[in-house]
Amino acid sequence: MPNVANPTQVIAEIMQLKQQRNAIILSHVYQPPEIQEVADLVGDSLELSRRAAATDASVIVFCGVHFMAESAAILSPQKTVLLPEVNAGCPMANTVTAEALRAKKSELPGAQVVCYVNTSAAVKAECDIACTSANAVQVLTSLPTDRPIIFVPDKNLGSYMSKQSGREMHIWEGCCPIHDQLTADEVLKVKSEHPQALVLVHPECRPEVVELADHVASTTGMLRFARESQNKEYIVATEKGILHQFNKQCPNKSFYPASDKLVCRDMRSITLEKVLHSLQTLEPRVTVNAEIRERALKSLERMLAVQ
Numbered sequence: 001m002p003n004v005a006n007p008t009q010v011i012a013e014i015m016q017l018k019q020q021r022n023a024i025i026l027s028h029v030y031q032p033p034e035i036q037e038v039a040d041l042v043g044d045s046l047e048l049s050r051r052a053a054a055t056d057a058s059v060i061v062f063c064g065v066h067f068m069a070e071s072a073a074i075l076s077p078q079k080t081v082l083l084p085e086v087n088a089g090c091p092m093a094n095t096v097t098a099e100a101l102r103a104k105k106s107e108l109p110g111a112q113v114v115c116y117v118n119t120s121a122a123v124k125a126e127c128d129i130a131c132t133s134a135n136a137v138q139v140l141t142s143l144p145t146d147r148p149i150i151f152v153p154d155k156n157l158g159s160y161m162s163k164q165s166g167r168e169m170h171i172w173e174g175c176c177p178i179h180d181q182l183t184a185d186e187v188l189k190v191k192s193e194h195p196q197a198l199v200l201v202h203p204e205c206r207p208e209v210v211e212l213a214d215h216v217a218s219t220t221g222m223l224r225f226a227r228e229s230q231n232k233e234y235i236v237a238t239e240k241g242i243l244h245q246f247n248k249q250c251p252n253k254s255f256y257p258a259s260d261k262l263v264c265r266d267m268r269s270i271t272l273e274k275v276l277h278s279l280q281t282l283e284p285r286v287t288v289n290a291e292i293r294e295r296a297l298k299s300l301e302r303m304l305a306v307q
């Protein structure tokens with residue numbers, strides 16, 4: 001790994017190599033600010049999946065966590081997909097395995113299986129349709145009503161989807177350790193300090209936190225809401241990396257994190273040096289076994305077809 005101390009030089013080398021490699025850099029909104037600044041697209045999981053499926057680039061440098069890069073590899077198998085930090089995972093995705101899901105399916109024959117995109121390719125291969133936090137309710141309401149539904153792995157998102165749609169589901173017991181630690185008391189404390197602020201909540205938060213929301217949305221949905229609303233102040237109940245985009249897109253408004261604990265270490269493990277190293281070496285590469293890919297692709301394609 002190169003040890004280049006000068007960020008300006010690293011950024012210049014990234015930009016040059018990006019052109020030479022015909023590469024695109026995709027960044028999730030939780031990434032460190034300097035990564036967001038070198039990206040061609042900064043977005044939520046749904047936007048990044050759509051771009052990965054549509055890009056003409058030969059190389060996708062995915063600045064996010066493993067399941068996101070894997071989704072890009074499923075959607076664009078002919079492309080080289082790089083994850084600059086190979087150990088950047090999602091603890092929530094790790095709460096369900098293909099084997100455990102198969103066991104659950106055998107208890108509920110005929111059930112339709114919906115997976116949050118925060119799952120491995122092997123889990124997606126066991127499912128009928130995927131969803132992200134941006135389209136979860138639409139995906140659920142697109143399903144036939146005459147068969148039971150299993151949802152993996154986020155119990156908080158699952159509970160939110162059920163309430164919004166009125167549809168019951170067999171919900172897995174997983175959760176995001178970052179969002180799930182946020183309590184209603186913490187949000188209320190910040191609200192007491194900023195009584196005019198609207199509360200924006202990601203549906204991975206606990207139901208008690210979701211109940212306090214003025215608006216529940218995916219990360220990009222929160223940004224859209226803040227851009228379009230007349231309100232000047234917001235409490236943000238999701239990973240703090242998103243504050244960079246809030247401040248950039250709405251420079252005349254104020255944003256307060258609901259808690260300083262809202263930090264995803266995996267998301268923060270990508271650095272400029274690692275992005276440069278990936279472009280130099282075309283490693284670490286994320287690939288998906290062909291048989292799993294084919295089945296996982298159906299779940300993602302069905303999701304992308306839902307409006």
Ligand code: 13P
Binds near residue numbers: 043045
């Ligand atoms: P979004 O799809 O809203 O970007 O969320 C992804 C994620 O990992 C949230 O923790």
Ligand code: SF4
Binds near residue numbers: 090093177179239264
């Ligand atoms: Fe996974 Fe939570 Fe990190 Fe999102 S914030 S990548 S759900 S651990």
